[in-house]
Amino acid sequence: MxxxxxxxxxxxxxxxxxxxxxxxxxxxxxxxxxxxxxxxxxxxxxxxxxxxxxxxxxxxxxxxxxxxxxxxxxxxxxxxxxxxxxxxxxxxxxxxxxxxxxxxxxxxxxxxxxxxxxxxxxxxxxxxxxxxxxxxxxxxxxRDVVMMLANPTMRVALATTHLPLREVPIALTRESLTKTLRILHASLRHDFGLADPVIAVLGLNPHAGEEGHLGREEIDVIEPVLDTLREEGMRLVGPLPADTAFLPSRLAGFDALLAMYHDQGLPVLKYSGFEHAVNITLGLPYPRVAVDHGTALEIAGKGTADPSSLFAAVRTCSAMATARTGALSR
Missing domain, CATH: 3.40.718.10 (Isopropylmalate Dehydrogenase)
Known part of the structure; x- marks a missing residue:
């Protein structure tokens, strides 16, 4: 091997x-x-x-x-x-x-x-x-890329990344969402060995827009994209209200979740297991995995830094590289 x-x-x-x-x-x-x-x-x-x-x-x-x-x-x-x-x-x-x-x-x-x-x-x-x-x-x-954070509990990808909240609805277009979901779906198959992944897609607004009463992004952008990609064979669930999508009983049925913006999905992931979380860049010609923490200058050299995220990043990258090699050889 x-x-x-x-x-x-x-x-x-x-x-x-x-x-x-x-x-x-x-x-x-x-x-x-x-x-x-x-x-x-x-x-x-x-x-x-x-x-x-x-x-x-x-x-x-x-x-x-x-x-x-x-x-x-x-x-x-x-x-x-x-x-x-x-x-x-x-x-x-x-x-x-x-x-x-x-x-x-x-x-x-x-x-x-x-x-x-x-x-x-x-x-x-x-x-x-x-x-x-x-x-x-x-x-x-x-390459176009997608940011995804993962820990042993969940995988959360982002439709938009480091944007002010007021700019998120503008950046969330049918074209950008379609591109993101294609990259996420392909990576789950080739990098994680999931032949038919199930992706939960969160709504942008509270209660996923409440049928247009709390916003129309779900109706005008998200739902049409999901309908088109489902016709191509993707297993997409949503748009889901974000406040219930992360319940353990629901997570068990998803291989990944797509959040519409940074702080919609990542606080829940980090609360569920920050020490073992990693940051994965999807869409590159090779696997790239990063630690999910900063430089921690205040403790540098003191020997107290937790290496768990780096260890998890290496395990994840190795597994992704092995899965990708297997996918290419099939």
Whole structure:
């Protein structure tokens, strides 16, 4: 069976990313291999702070995937990273590591990409226009993408992402919703091995519009899209009122939910299991999974950062890469 080779990018060198990667390096890697892209010094300083062993070596080196070892493609920071004190001078190295890892995924040298947290303000202050890693990877690959967060309880994809609430109804068009549902459906099949996935689609308005009395987006936009895609064979439930769609008895019948905006779906997912939640980018030519937390500068270097989300991201990315390989071979 093909063993996925995953690219790992720690992210902001002054945050918790390096120490989480050090903890990850201690784990057995039976179903995948790892290649990190980043600053060697920040990784070794994190290992010292944690009092854990770390041996960085070139990819392909014997025992590179033994516990305590990590294959590394170096992207040195311009200035020595200090725990909790991000430096805009290091922004170019962070972005270069992300682009290098993504390029190797596109070329087939790596099977998937796992990313740690990045500080948006620091990247922009370093002179790089940056709205987020998801957007960077979408432009790099030339693909439309969908953001989905997942934990062991549920998968929640987003029809719109980081928009003010007043802009959501404008952005929610038949074309955009159709594109999102096609990407979500294809990913559930190819990346998660679900032959006939069931997707719950939430309404935009309270009570899913109450037959037009609380808004017409369900009637004018959402329902026509669902009707068209159902004719193509997709199993779509909705539009559903968001206040009852997340009940455990209902969740059991869905493989994923599509929320219309960020805070409609993600607070419920994070409440149900934040530590094990991951952020997945659907629609790329390769699996990409990120941790579902920030750089946590206030605890960087203290050894208290929880590695659960990074561990879950690696497990998820490995499983997606394996499922995608199987789908392509069929």
């Amino acid at each position: 093909h063993t996925p080779r995953l690219a790992l990018v720690p992210g902001e060198p002054a945050g918790v990313g390096p120490e989480l990667c050090v903890r990850l390096a201690q784990q057995p890697r039976g179903d995948h291999t790892l290649v990190a892209f980043g600053d060697a010094e920040s990784l070794h300083r994190a290992a010292e702070a944690l009092r854990l062993p770390l041996r960085t070596c070139a990819p392909g080196t014997d025992d590179a995937d033994a516990p305590g070892s990590l294959a590394l493609v170096e992207h040195p920071s311009a200035r020595r990273a200090q725990f909790g004190r991000p430096d805009p001078a290091n922004a170019h190295a962070v972005i270069a590591a992300l682009r290098d890892a993504a390029s190797r995924c596109l070329a087939g040298a790596c099977s998937g990409l796992v990313t740690g947290p990045v500080n948006k303000a620091v990247i922009n202050n370093g002179g790089i226009e940056y709205s987020g890693t998801t957007e960077l990877l979408a432009r790099h690959a030339g």
